[in-house]
Amino acid sequence: MKRILKLSVTLVLVLTCAVFMSQAAFAQSQDDVGTVIRIESAKYGNLDYDFGNAMGYKEHFCDAKPALQKICDGKRNCKVTVGNKICGDPWPGHGKFLYVEYSCGGKIKRVKRVQTEIVKLSCP
Structure with a gap:
């Protein structure tokens, strides 16, 4: 009987902690x-x-x-140097651009930068 009571109390504590943790994660994601x-x-x-x-x-x-997701997702600001290190050289010997669409809440923002420039993304 004591063992069942001990397991029940442990289970209640674990479930309570899980609920609080999920509520905290939800609140963080809403923030x-x-x-x-x-x-x-x-x-x-x-x-x-x-x-x-x-x-x-x-x-x-x-x-x-x-x-870019690895570098920028979940941050308020990020900087990336435009170049072949991003995903390789899709057209050797020619100039290239980085085209990015990102969201901040409900707003979609677009950025275009030429090779060697620094692209700065931000969400106020």
Whole structure:
């Protein structure tokens, strides 16, 4: 009987702690809404108008989203140097740009920076 009571008390304490922890995490996530960066999309590269497709150009891009998410997601501010270290060199020997769409709460922001520049993302 004592053992069952001890297990019951332990279970109640564990469940109580879990509820408080989840409420605290929810409150924290609600505090962050609108105040932290969330990368929606990001690509690095450029367009080639010499070898057109049906649209009249060829794209030379790599997916920069995972790299920028790792650096910026969940922060209020971040800086990234635009270059091949982000996701490789999608078009060797040619100039490239970084295109980023990120959100701060309900607002979508867009940034375009040329190779070697520093892109600064921020959520007020």
